[in-house]
Amino acid sequence: MGFFDRNREELEALGIDPARLPDGQYHTDRFPVLHVGDVPSIAPATCSLKLFGEIDNHATLTLADIQALPNVDVKTDIHCVTKWSKFDTVWRGVRFRDVVELAQPHTAVQHVIQHAVYGYTTNLPLADYLHDNVLLTWQFDGEPLEAIHGGPLRVLVPHLYFWKSAKWIEGLEFSSSDKPGFWERNGYHNYGDPWKAQRYTND
Numbered sequence: 110m111g112f113f114d115r116n117r118e119e120l121e122a123l124g125i126d127p128a129r130l131p132d133g134q135y136h137t138d139r140f141p142v143l144h145v146g147d148v149p150s151i152a153p154a155t156c157s158l159k160l161f162g163e164i165d166n167h168a169t170l171t172l173a174d175i176q177a178l179p180n181v182d183v184k185t186d187i188h189c190v191t192k193w194s195k196f197d198t199v200w201r202g203v204r205f206r207d208v209v210e211l212a213q214p215h216t217a218v219q220h221v222i223q224h225a226v227y228g229y230t231t232n233l234p235l236a237d238y239l240h241d242n243v244l245l246t247w248q249f250d251g252e253p254l255e256a257i258h259g260g261p262l263r264v265l266v267p268h269l270y271f272w273k274s275a276k277w278i279e280g281l282e283f284s285s286s287d288k289p290g291f292w293e294r295n296g297y298h299n300y301g302d303p304w305k306a307q308r309y310t311n312d
């Protein structure tokens with residue numbers, strides 16, 4: 110039996126349904142760290158989020174402004190395209206859709222591009238940001254989000270591969286046209302649904 114089958118058996122032995130693992134994924138209790146470039150050191154006091162593009166409210170929100178929106182706790186599984194999945198991760202943040210509402214996008218907007226430090230970007234349809242579990246988050250497992258995991262502030266889009274969740278988020282661009290992001294321009298799928306194994310461009 111190979112590694113992936115053993116990994117699923119381990120889950121069953123723990124009383125966890127292996128059907129929670131998308132095809133080709135294995136579960137881990139660790140929290141791997143993955144990104145391009147260095148870990149930036151951003152003080153919470155200087156952390157901000159610029160809303161731009163086709164919107165009525167061109168605002169720059171401070172971390173405090175964001176934290177003043179209704180806070181929610183989300184417990185969810187996450188799936189990285191490098192094949193690890195982690196179950197029952199717990200995050201506190203604000204619903205992304207509350208920030209969309211604040212931005213007041215024009216009716217033509219169909220895409221939101223996440224802009225993070227060092228030019229990392231990732232794109233998704235506006236509709237994907239409206240789900241209950243999609244957050245702007247500053248807290249993992251009851252503790253302030255560590256810089257290595259994107260602190261002070263990152264995006265969480267748990268229903269897609271984890272590259273769609275930008276760490277060190279600093280801007281949200283609202284657009285009527287799609288703008289493929291960093292990995293999307295470099296061979297990865299434009300959408301990235303782990304349940305359809307949408308890893309590479311033509312998957």
Ligand SMILES: Nc1nc2c(c(=O)[nH]1)N[C@H]1C(S)=C(S)[C@@H](COP(=O)(O)O)O[C@H]1N2
Nearest residue numbers: 141142143144145225229258271272275276
């Ligand atoms: N700003 C930024 N965000 C990023 C990345 C990155 O390189 N830069 N990598 C993505 C990828 S490929 C993954 S798998 C997750 C990893 O998040 P983690 O390090 O907290 O596990 O962050 C995503 N967000």
Ligand SMILES: [Mo]
Nearest residue numbers: 143189190272
């Ligand atoms: Mo990733």
